[in-house]
Amino acid sequence: MSLEHWQAFLQSGALASCPTADGRRYDKEIESDWARFFAALPKGARILDVGTGNGPVLLIAKQTSLKEGLNLELHGTDRADIDPERFVADSGDQFQNITFYPSSPTEQLPFEDGVFDAVIGQYALEYGVGDKSVSEIARVLKGNGVTRFVVHHESSIVVANARESSEYARWILNELQVYRRLEQFLHMERIKSPQTDKGYARLEKVGRQMYDQLRLSPNSHILRVTLEAVQNFLDKRYQLSATTLTSELKTKRQTLELALARMQDLLSHACSTEDISNYERYALSSGLEIRARTLQYHDENLVGWVLEWRRNGE
Ligand SMILES: C[S@@+](CC[C@H](N)C(=O)[O-])C[C@H]1O[C@@H](n2cnc3c(N)ncnc32)[C@H](O)[C@@H]1O
Structure with a gap:
């Protein structure tokens, strides 16, 4: 392991x-x-x-x-x-x-x-x-x-929380693909792609899905942190260079992937x-x-x- x-x-x-x-x-x-x-x-x-x-x-x-x-x-x-x-x-x-x-x-x-x-x-x-x-x-x-x-x-309760958090982490990473959609939107906007509005609409949709879920699980740290991160990237996108944004996005996604691996390790033990x-x-x-x-x-x-x-x- x-x-x-x-x-x-x-x-x-x-x-x-x-x-x-x-x-x-x-x-x-x-x-x-x-x-x-x-x-x-x-x-x-x-x-x-x-x-x-x-x-x-x-x-x-x-x-x-x-x-x-x-x-x-x-x-x-x-x-x-x-x-x-x-x-x-x-x-x-x-x-x-x-x-x-x-x-x-x-x-x-x-x-x-x-x-x-x-x-x-x-x-x-x-x-x-x-x-x-x-x-x-x-x-x-x-x-x-x-x-x-x-x-x-x-x-x-530790195991129950880890199970719930793992499910949200997998949902965010693999199903909603939040970070991939965010990266795509930022890229489209930067190159002034005609698809930019569509990219934003897709991002908005996954954001809404996360907000709806957060209403059902108000204590979910992972949902809250991810929503804050997306908002934060949108807010500062004109202040940072493309390279910095891409590298910060990669770090955020990796942090969530590592948290998921840690929770999986906990659950299996x-x-x-x-x-x-x-x-x-x-x-x-x-x-x-x-x-x-x-x-x-x-x-x-x-x-x-x-x-x-x-x-x-x-
Ligand atoms: C859940 S953390 C607990 C850490 C600490 N005892 C605490 O309560 O915060 C599990 C720890 O076990 C360590 N670990 C995993 N496998 C181990 C092994 N075979 N021998 C010793 N430590 C191990 C990890 O590196 C990690 O620091």
Whole structure:
């Protein structure tokens, strides 16, 4: 699976991947449940966050560590070429004292055996190869070390939103062909083609279709952003050169294509009860014991499974 869509998302500067779709930090139950987990760890515990992205969960760990005087040691791995300090806008010194390891898939962790007190992940474990990831996690855990993974639940609001957004993205890109029609119209107008009015009418028609749909789904971020983008291109078309307009249009379309790929990746990794049982089977055969299987909520909406395991003491 390509990582281009994750790389683009991380470089866009967003902090948390979801369900705060606007990329802000995790909050409410997600934040408080993580804080409670970190607060229960021993002083000086070493924590590894796999599939850390731009490190939002490690920031909760850092905050808890400071508040509780725990002196936690924080590490984050990801298969993508992560660099939160560079990618997250106005990150200041918030990532100071957190060590990040780019290009480090969960299936192949760059650590010695038995070095972590806790291995955690938020929407991360499910993206790797299940059995390999779980045996690597067990390998790097100390005796009595614990895990906490929040993974996508097939019936969660995150999955339902991703499904709806994917449908709109496909509709905009493939059926309405909004960006292609916009590009055609701009070209026709520039060369003073006799077809210009027709081109505008076609663009107006897809615009109306999107407005009608937005009335039915007023929370659709994708519809709103696309409508704003089209209006924006029309407004500034006399101020920008043809080359700039074409290149900006291409970037907008690619951004939507990458968002679609990211949502498809999410949907294909959402876990059923059977998938969770498989993860627990891998855990047991890697010498881990199952402490709990619960559900994660955010604003009282179901957002994931929570898997808590412990490595048998040595
Ligand atoms: C949904 S994002 C979650 C990021 C972060 N944990 C968060 O909550 O914002 C999934 C992350 O998993 C990473 N990823 C995908 N496959 C992976 C793998 N096999 N090993 C480690 N990380 C992986 C992606 O690069 C991406 O950063």
